[in-house]
Amino acid sequence: MLIETKNLTKRFGGLAAVNNVDFSMEKGRINAIIGPNGAGKSTFFNLISGFHRPTSGTVLFKGIDITKLPANEIAGLGISRTFQTTSLFDQSTVLDNVIVGHRLRTKSNLVDAILRTKRLKREEAACRDKAMEVLEIVGLTESADRIVSSISQEEKKRTAIALALATEPEIIFLDEPAAGINPDETEGLTELIKKLNRSGLTICLIEHKMHMIMNLADHIMVLNYGEKIAEGTPKEIRRNEAVIKAYLGGSASA
């Protein structure tokens, strides 16, 4: 198991945003988390990536407990994520936005910067190469020198994924990668996610576009009111009564 959560719980005051969730993600698979709005999906991501401390429960990465690690150290281990809203720097180019993504794999510090040491130059070149490499993977080589404020929403999503890839992750968490983009572009993004997965990357995504999820995911977990109500293959999830009830309300058997 690449990532496992055990009895993961997060309470905000009296509200249990995530309640006793056990979930495991196998290496090399595309995992998906779905659920109605406010089901705790993003909170679940925040718990794994170190943004929130869980109230109780543990998160394991390759069997190592990472529950209490700060977000930047979790990133260093090879767990990367994107946000629902892409928070890129608008005034700067696509390439410049992505270069810093490889920073965590470099060692040069302030002294290197002031003295412009060989190490700094070498690492800068490495970061640039890495950025071009990941931009090629997401299909943005042509747009590398464009200012972020002038590219489309879909290209911004791709840039955010490129930035996450530049950290050299083993698993990438995508928070609603297809939100706010049109069906054609969604198709393109689905292809990209499949391509990333084929290259060996484990993926976990939150998405509302059911068509996309059912096409893409190997393994789905459904959250509702912070609790896991179902888990399985797309086929199983489609037939699951609890899921149908959560999405459509009322009882499916009535």
Add this chain to the structure above:
Amino acid sequence: MKILTKRNGIIALIIFAFSFPFIAQNDYYLHMLTLSFIWAIAVYGINLLSGYTGYLSLAHAGFFAIGAYSLGLLTVKAGMNFWLALVCACLITCALGFLIGLIALRTKEHFFAIYTLCVGYIIYLVIDKWEGLTEGVRGLIGIPAPGNIGPITFDTAASQYYLVLIFLLAVILIVYRIIRSLTGRTYMAIRNSEDLAQTIGISTMKNKLTAFVLSTFFAGLAGALYASFIRFIGPDIGSTAIMFDLLMYLLVGGIGTLSGPLVGTLLLVILSQNLQFLQEYRMLIFGPLLTVIIIFYPRGIAGAFFDWQRKRKDNTLSGVRGELHIKAEEG
């Protein structure tokens, strides 16, 4: 070959700066420029933290005063050699900056600005009230001018001008190298989004603290140079009025730009010297000017210039693209 390149422009500016004492026969202009260079060093410090790392500090007049008083006390009361005192003054400022940064950086945005405003005021109060050490409102007098380096002395206006100019150029070079390096990219990533910076593996606290300490170093250096240049210091140099002057220089020149601190400081110091006859009514000009700049040019004069340059470049580019497009259609 283009003659009007950026590089040649900078070289011309540096040559002009070095030949200025020969052009200006008047010591008054030299004095004014030297003083604005000293302020500019402090503004570069603020810019590194507020412009590039995204933390608006209002404590830097306080750190400026710490630098000035450290140098003043070490030379006047402890009789220390000027150059040694200069180094110590910077180190003292950094050490206090480190301790204050450790606490202040736990806050963000407005809270950080308010917190540091209070810190700045407390520094001012300590200097003002601790008469046993700082002589309080009487101020420190008789601070020595920079000591000789071998045959070079610093007793004329021109030699002091050169000394400060060299410090300023060194500061600009350091800031330039930082912002163009991976470290600078790290700071800008923090300014852009601290959450995102963390997810790409950046230890935000460590980097913010480094930027904070470095920015207090520049403020302290400027303060120490000020003390030895003016030879007299009072608690007022750490007052909030000075802080907002420095902030105004930064905002008008261009926050988060490399040339902004110098442009803003020179422009406003010279402007305010020439408007001396208006006395306090000068603020009637500065107030609206600042408001207009913040509304229309949030990145100041330097930012506005670069935006204009980029737009012009984009236009010519899109013009070329348009022509290609037409040709392709014709073909």
